[in-house]
Amino acid sequence: MGRNRRSRTHSNPKKNQATDIKTRRYKRDIDQIHEDMKDGGKKKFLEDLTKKDIEDLPGLAQHVCVACARYFADSAALSTHIRGKPHKRQLKKLEEEPYTIEESRRAVGLGxxxxxxxxxxxxxxxxxxxxxxxxxxxxxx
Incomplete structure (x- = not known):
């Protein structure tokens, strides 16, 4: 009787890629999107757009969903997205006011x-x- 064979496989190589995938899929945070939805925030959103390479964005950034911070290739894809469930969920999230720094301090007990x-x-x-x-x-x- 010999001892049991050890596993010859290495650990999952995708484990090391997990953080890369998260940052690759990163969109704007909900408080940033909330600012974009305001009148003055749209200007800031367009300024951020000028800093990006428009050639790299789908549809040359002509079809944008500001609420979801996503770009679409054509108007048909945008209209399909607007009718979809993820867009409606995002709108529900945006109805709530985002937390401010003052609120977070009050929650901790400061001030x-x-x-x-x-x-x-x-x-x-x-x-x-x-x-x-x-x-x-x-x-x-």
């Missing part, structure tokens, strides 16, 4: 309720300012 200690410090600082203002008025008079 929300300072508690009794914070309120007392604010009161003391305000009283100190009032004392200084009164002292300056007395010196001027």
């Amino acid at each position: 929300v309720d300072k508690g009794e200690y914070g309120k007392r410090k604010e009161r003391e600082a305000k009283e100190e300012e009032e004392r200084r203002a009164k002292g300056e008025e007395a010196m001027e008079a």
Whole structure:
């Protein structure tokens, strides 16, 4: 009886490519798309478009779905996309307002309720300012 044969195959070579694939498929984030959907954001979207090679984009970037940040070869493909489920899901996501930095800070607990200690410090600082203002008025008079 000999020992069991070890596997002669190597690990999956596609495992190392996983991060490359993710970055290759990267589209614009939902908050960036939300800005593009606004009136002023369309201008920024077009500026970003001028930075890209238009020859590399499908249909020379004439048929664009701004909500999905995708380019299509012709108007038929664009109209099919607009009727499709992924486009409608994206529109539902865009109906919600994206999180702001202030909201994320409030969620963590920064800048929300300072508690009794914070309120007392604010009161003391305000009283100190009032004392200084009164002292300056007395010196001027």
